[in-house]
Amino acid sequence: xxxxxETLLDRSEKNMGSGIHPIVKESxxxxxxxxxxxxxFVQISAGYRxxxxxxxxxxxGRLGYSYGGLNYSDLSxxxxxxxxxxxxxxxxxxxxxxxxxxxxxxxxxxxxxAKWRRAAAIGKSxxxxxxxxxxxxxxxxxxxxxxxxxxxxxxxxxKPILISKVNGTPPxxxxxxxxxxxxxxxxxxSGNQTIKTIQSTLNRRYQAKIDVDGFYxxxxxxxxxxxxxxxxxxxxGAKLNVDGVWGPRTRDASPNVREGAEGNITYILQxxxxxxxxxxxxxxxxxxxxxxxxxxAYQRSAGISADGIVGENTFSKLFG
Numbered sequence: 001x002x003x004x005x006e007t008l009l010d011r012s013e014k015n016m017g018s019g020i021h022p023i024v025k026e027s028x029x030x031x032x033x034x035x036x037x038x039x040x041f042v043q044i045s046a047g048y049r050x051x052x053x054x055x056x057x058x059x060x061g062r063l064g065y066s067y068g069g070l071n072y073s074d075l076s077x078x079x080x081x082x083x084x085x086x087x088x089x090x091x092x093x094x095x096x097x098x099x100x101x102x103x104x105x106x107x108x109x110x111x112x113x114a115k116w117r118r119a120a121a122i123g124k125s126x127x128x129x130x131x132x133x134x135x136x137x138x139x140x141x142x143x144x145x146x147x148x149x150x151x152x153x154x155x156x157x158x159k160p161i162l163i164s165k166v167n168g169t170p171p172x173x174x175x176x177x178x179x180x181x182x183x184x185x186x187x188x189x190s191g192n193q194t195i196k197t198i199q200s201t202l203n204r205r206y207q208a209k210i211d212v213d214g215f216y217x218x219x220x221x222x223x224x225x226x227x228x229x230x231x232x233x234x235x236x237g238a239k240l241n242v243d244g245v246w247g248p249r250t251r252d253a254s255p256n257v258r259e260g261a262e263g264n265i266t267y268i269l270q271x272x273x274x275x276x277x278x279x280x281x282x283x284x285x286x287x288x289x290x291x292x293x294x295x296x297a298y299q300r301s302a303g304i305s306a307d308g309i310v311g312e313n314t315f316s317k318l319f320g
Contacts, residue, residue, distance in 0.1 A: 001104060002103050002104065002105075003041055003101065003102075003103065003104055003105025003106075004105075005032070005033060005036040007105055008032050008036065008041060008042065008043050008101070008105065009029055009032055009033070011043050011044075012028065012029060012032055012042075012043055012044035013025070013029065013044075015043075015044050015045055015046060015047060016028065016044055016046070016047025016048065016096060017047050017048040017049075017093075018048070019047075019048030019050070019093045020047040020048045020093045020096075021092075021093040021094055021145070021160070021162065023145070023162040023163075023164050024047070024093060024094055024095075024096065024145050024162070025047070026164055026166055027123075027126040027127060027128065027145065027164065027165065027166060028044050028047070028096050028098075028123075028143075029044075030126055030166045031098075031119065031122050031123045031126055031128075031143075032044065034122050035118070035119050035122055038118065040100065040115045040118055040119055041100060041101045041102070041103065041105060042098055042099075042100060042101075042119045043098065043099060043100075043101050043105075043108075044096050044097070044098050045097045045098060045099055045108075045141065046090065046096065046097040047090070047093065047095070047096050047097075048090060048091075048093040049088065049090035049091055050091070051067070051068075051085040051086060051091055051192075052067070052068065052070075052085070054081075054083065054084070054085040054086075054088055054090070054091055055067035055068070055070075055072045055084075055085045056072050056074075057080055057081050057083075058072065058081055058082075058083065058084050058085065059071075059072030059073050059074050060074045060077040060078060060079060060080050060081075061074070061075065061077060061078045061079035061080070062074075062075075062079065063075060067084075067085055067193050068193060082137075082279055082281050082290070083279060084194055084279060085192065085193065085194075086151060086154075086155050086192040086194070086195075087151050087274075087277065087279050089144045089146055089151075092154050092160075094144055094145055094146050094147070094154075094160060095142060095143065095144035095145075096128075096142075096143050096144075097141040097142055097143075098119065098123075098141055098143065099141055100115050100116055100119065112132070112140045116132075116140060117132070120132055120140075120143070123143045125165070126165050126166065127145055127162070127163065127164075127165045128143040128144060128145050129143065129144050129145070129146070130142070130143055131143070131144075145160075145162055146160065147160030147161050147162050148160075150276060150277040151277035152216045152275050152276055152277050155191070155192050155195070155214075155215060155216060156215050156216055156217060157215075191213050191214015191215045192214045192215070192216075193214065194274060194283065195214045195215065195216055195220070195274075195275065196212050196213070196214040197283070198220070198224075198271045198274070198275070198283065199211070199212045199213070199214075199220055199223075200212050201267070201271075202220070202223045202224065202226075202227055203223075205227060205264070206223065206226055206227045206230055208223035208226060208227070210223045216275045220275070221244075221275075221319070222244035222245075223244065224268060224271060224272055224275075224319070225244045225245065225246055225250070225319050226242050226243070226244040227264070227268050228250070228265065228268050228315075228319070229241075229242045229243075229244070229250055230242055231263075231264050231265050231268065232250070232253045232254070232255075232265075235263075235265070236253060236255065238250075238253040240253060246316070246319040246320045250319075251312045251315065251316050251320075252312065254311060254312040254315045254316075255311075256309055256310065256311045257269055257287060257309070257310040257311075258287065258292075258308065258309045258310070259287050259288065259289070259291070259292045259308065260287060261287040262285055262286050262287065263285055264285060266285045266286065266287045266291070267283065267284070267285035269287075269291070269295075269310055269315075269318075270282070270283040270284070270285070270291055270294075271283055272318045272319065273291070273294045273295065273298055273318070276298060276318065278294040278295075278297050278298045278301075279294060280293075280294040280295075281293075281294070292308045295308050295309075295310055295314070296308045298314070298317075298318075299314060299317075302314070302317040304317065
């Protein structure tokens with residue numbers, strides 16, 4: 001017996017969770033309906049994912065990973081994501097994952113073929129971006145609708161403006177509030193834990209005296225630039241005024257930093273990448289392959305040469 005569309009819709013709605021953005025939810029369910037009319041049986045497997053659920057996923061295959069004071073390390077399972085809490089659009093209810101099911105709806109079909117791509121095309125027509133189109137890491141089940149916002153903007157509280165394409169004609173642009181998810185986060189945890197660590201490090205190393213609140217704002221950026229200027233003075237004798245303001249003298253003093261580099265400047269680079277939404281897969285002061293991938297992804301997004309080498313142009317985009 002062929003699975004009913006109502007069954008797929010019911011499963012999908014449950015899997016997306018209560019924290020999913022209403023327009024993302026509406027568009028995802030419409031994708032299921034339109035695909036069904038073409039004989040393609042789509043089911044949404046995931047939607048909103050809390051920070052703690054993200055931490056649990058990120059902890060798979062990693063030794064000693066903790067978040068919010070809890071240990072999420074699970075070496076019994078393989079690494080499945082490079083996105084830490086706050087660095088997945090699932091954490092803001094702006095992304096879904098899908099798969100194709102068999103005609104009877106009992107089995108998931110994971111081979112990416114014509115039906116998968118057609119379902120993705122339907123999703124894109126409704127305003128989603130498809131992970132299968134990404135150049136670095138193809139995430140075929142993934143669809144997202146971000147409103148053009150970066151992770152750092154979402155972490156700082158900027159709300160996405162999404163436009164529904166379900167009825168063909170977009171309604172007037174309105175700001176849609178994200179669902180209130182405070183109940184899912186223990187009250188002692190506010191903001192992003194990795195950003196808190198960065199802020200604490202800046203305070204300890206450079207006496208930045210900024211709030212350790214887990215949110216990326218102008219004070220944290222200024223402290224990051226001050227740390228960078230301090231290191232340029234220490235390591236290169238740049239004789240810069242440590243004022244946290246990006247200017248031509250700081251730009252001209254910038255070295256070329258590439259894979260294999262180690263130290264505080266690399267740490268500051270990794271922190272800046274993370275704060276801009278490009279996860280270097282570790283903020284440890286060691287320029288490895290994860291940092292190089294993040295640098296190249298950032299350079300492409302900034303419209304500069306994606307060579308993986310960070311010089312004055314890349315630093316200017318990050319700090320200017």
